[in-house]
Amino acid sequence: MTDARPRPSSPATLDVVRFSSQDPEEFRSVLNRFFYPAAVELPDGSKRFQASAEMIQLGPITVAQFRLAAPVVAAAELDAYHVTLPARGRVRIRQAGREYLAGPSTAAVFGPTGRAFVLRDGPPMEELDIKIERSALEAELSALLGRSIEGPVDLPPTLDLSDGPRLTWRRLVHLLRDELVHPGSLLLQPLIAEQLRHSLLSGLLLSAPHRYLAELTTPAPAGPPRAIRRALEAIHEDPRRPFSVADLAAVAQVSVRSLQEGFRRHVGCAPMAYLQRVRLDRARDALRVADHSRVTVAAVAHRWGFAHLGRFASAYRARFGEPPSVTLRAAG
Incomplete structure (x- = not known):
C-alpha cells in the first residue's frame, strides 16, 4: 500500500510518501517510481517478504526510511548520487567489480553512473536512503566554487559518519527524516525547506572527500564591492523572495564563498543575516x-x-x- 499525498499547505517540491507491502513486485515499483529502475529478489528461495517505507521528497533530494523483514537483493541502474545508511543490520554493496560493507556508522555511497547490487543482510533491516539528483549536487558545487565543474563528483564508496562534519551531515539527514511524522513541520515553509536543501547538498560536499574538497575549504577571495552591491540591490528590491546564498551569489556573479567573504568584509555580516x-x-x-x-x-x-x-x-x-x-x- 502506498500513500503519496502532497501536503495541501506545503510547497510544490515537498511530498511525503508512506508505503507498506508484502509483495516484492510492489516494492520494486516504488523503487522505480521514487529512486531508480531496479530488480528485487529474495535470496535462498525465501518466500516471506515484508517492506515498509516513509519517504520525504525535498525538491531534488529524496530521503527514505526502509524497514525490511527479510533479506532482499536489489540491483539498480543509478542516475543520481545515492547514500545508504543502515540503522539496523548490514548492507553489502557491489559496484564496478568491488564489494563494500556498510553499517550503522558507515554509509555506502554511489555515484550517478553504472549498476549497483545491494544485499540487505537480516532480518530485520532498517536503513536510510538518500537520493540526490546529479544536476542538483553538481550545481551546488559549481555555485560554491563560482565556476563550472567536470562531473561527476568522485565521492568515496563508503563514508564514516561517526564523528566530525560527516556526523553533522548525518544529523541533518535525520532531521529531515524526523519531519515525516509532523504535519506542522517548518519544512512546509518554502524558506525553511530551501535552506535545508542547500544545507544538505553543501554539507555533503564539505564533509566527504573528493577532488574539489581542498578548493572548497581554502579561504576564498572576497567578492569585489560592485558584486556585493548587486546582491544588496536584489535584497532591497524584493526581500520577500526566498533567496538562498547560492541565489545571491548568482546575482552577484561570484562564488558563494566569495559572496560570504565579501559581505563579511564590506557589509559586516553574512548575506542571510x-x-x-x-x-x-x-x-x-x-x-x-x-x-x-x-x-x-x-x-x-x-x-x-x-x-x-x-x-x-x-x-x-x-x-x-x-x-x-x-x-x-x-x-x-
Missing part, C-alpha cells in the same frame, strides 16, 4: 501603519518571510528593543 535585517525593517514599517484590529503580528511576519513566529518576535525584540505586538498596538 543582512537579508533578515532588511526583512525585519520592512516588517516594522508594516506594523507601524497597520490597523491592529484587522492585522496580526503573525500575518506580517509571514508576509516578510518569517516562518516561525517565536523566532521572529525574538529577532524583532533584539533589533528594535520591543516586541512586535507593542509596535502594532502603538500604530492604533
Whole structure:
C-alpha cells in the first residue's frame, strides 16, 4: 500500500510518501517510481517478504526510511548520487567489480553512473536512503566554487559518519527524516525547506572527500564591492523572495564563498543575516501603519518571510528593543 499525498499547505517540491507491502513486485515499483529502475529478489528461495517505507521528497533530494523483514537483493541502474545508511543490520554493496560493507556508522555511497547490487543482510533491516539528483549536487558545487565543474563528483564508496562534519551531515539527514511524522513541520515553509536543501547538498560536499574538497575549504577571495552591491540591490528590491546564498551569489556573479567573504568584509555580516535585517525593517514599517484590529503580528511576519513566529518576535525584540505586538498596538 502506498500513500503519496502532497501536503495541501506545503510547497510544490515537498511530498511525503508512506508505503507498506508484502509483495516484492510492489516494492520494486516504488523503487522505480521514487529512486531508480531496479530488480528485487529474495535470496535462498525465501518466500516471506515484508517492506515498509516513509519517504520525504525535498525538491531534488529524496530521503527514505526502509524497514525490511527479510533479506532482499536489489540491483539498480543509478542516475543520481545515492547514500545508504543502515540503522539496523548490514548492507553489502557491489559496484564496478568491488564489494563494500556498510553499517550503522558507515554509509555506502554511489555515484550517478553504472549498476549497483545491494544485499540487505537480516532480518530485520532498517536503513536510510538518500537520493540526490546529479544536476542538483553538481550545481551546488559549481555555485560554491563560482565556476563550472567536470562531473561527476568522485565521492568515496563508503563514508564514516561517526564523528566530525560527516556526523553533522548525518544529523541533518535525520532531521529531515524526523519531519515525516509532523504535519506542522517548518519544512512546509518554502524558506525553511530551501535552506535545508542547500544545507544538505553543501554539507555533503564539505564533509566527504573528493577532488574539489581542498578548493572548497581554502579561504576564498572576497567578492569585489560592485558584486556585493548587486546582491544588496536584489535584497532591497524584493526581500520577500526566498533567496538562498547560492541565489545571491548568482546575482552577484561570484562564488558563494566569495559572496560570504565579501559581505563579511564590506557589509559586516553574512548575506542571510543582512537579508533578515532588511526583512525585519520592512516588517516594522508594516506594523507601524497597520490597523491592529484587522492585522496580526503573525500575518506580517509571514508576509516578510518569517516562518516561525517565536523566532521572529525574538529577532524583532533584539533589533528594535520591543516586541512586535507593542509596535502594532502603538500604530492604533
